[in-house]
Amino acid sequence: MSRTPQLVEYRGNCHCGAFKFKLKVPEIKEAEACTCSMCYKNGYLWAFPKPDKCWEFTVVKGDENTTLKNYLFGKKMMAHKFCPSCGTSVMEVRMPHSTVVNAPSMAINIRTLEDVDFDSVKVNTFDGASILQPPYQIPEPVAAGPVPEGTTSYHGNCHCGAVAYTLLSGKKISEAASCNCSICWRDAALWIYPESKAVTFKGLESAVEYTFAKGGSHHGFCKICGVSVYERFVGTHQDNKSALNVRTMNDLDLAALEIEQLDGKSLLPAYDVWGTEE
Structure with missing residues (x-):
């Protein structure tokens, strides 16, 4: 008989505190770092809900859909949610129309959590850059005039x-x-x-x-x-x-x-x- 894992309650928030939440999960010992264009720029450390483990997410202040702003790209299957006041990227949520098999319903950026021993967290890398389609298109560079020699x-x-x-x-x-x-x-x-x-x-x-x-x-x-x-x-x-x-x-x-x-x-x-x- 499997034992129910002991749960740890973490407090999380965007930097300005407009959005606060509590996350009750087994102790966070691992996180996922994705190489896709968005995760790379934001340096996310993701925690995903596990079907075989407890996962309690409770909003304490603000609202997931109105306090946080959505950003979607590519095929728009996942909404990246960030605070429009301080810029903190808090989480991502699967969109209702998503057709991605086994995609998580949500993920939390554990950089927003208090009391995580980050020095001991094992970071696993997921090569989203080679999987997600369509490929990210780099915008045209900003014109800055003549480039001096040696610059x-x-x-x-x-x-x-x-x-x-x-x-x-x-x-x-x-x-x-x-x-x-x-x-x-x-x-x-x-x-x-x-x-x-x-x-x-x-x-x-x-x-x-x-x-x-x-x-x-x-x-x-x-x-x-x-x-x-x-x-x-x-x-x-x-x-x-x-x-x-x-x-x-x-x-x-x-x-x-x-x-x-x-x-x-x-x-x-x-x-x-x-x-x-x-």
Whole structure:
């Protein structure tokens, strides 16, 4: 006789707290990372409901269908749901018309959960990039004028292509920074910090900027697909620079980059949207 697994209750939320939920499941020890174009840009870590295990999902604040915004692409079988205020990608839900065999009814981005021991979570990779059809079409690059000799052009965009940019860099990108603060961790952002004058943007009218705490960093994400693209700095020592999320860069091999770990989580004030709420 199989034993009922012991359940652990996790609290989850978008960064601004407009959408909060509780997830009661067996202890999360594994997660799935998909290589498809959307999951790659958002750096999702997925937990899927298992038919043979308990799975309790309860919304505490907000509404799945009105607080969160849907983004669909390809054959539009799964709705990627993100907060339109802070950009946090929370979950995906199978659409009623889906014809995909054995597709999960929903999945939770565990980056939105508290109290997960991420250092011990085993991440399994799913090669969605080679399976999902039609293939992702990279948008046309942003024109940035003449490229000086010895300069490399890097082109990037959100998933839907509404927000895009070209970076002209005097050196090859070989490293990026991963910050463990509450917003960067949720966005799975990998940052570089070029001078703003080296970046040509297109479609900033489709971007939403979200800031919190001391308001020094304005996190720009696409209001259509929710992908985190850039940071704009105000009143800091980096006001002449922009941060670019290299996950949004096309034809850049992330595995070849040296990743610097930044401990933004330790900076005050401490992040806490739950407070005494249950």
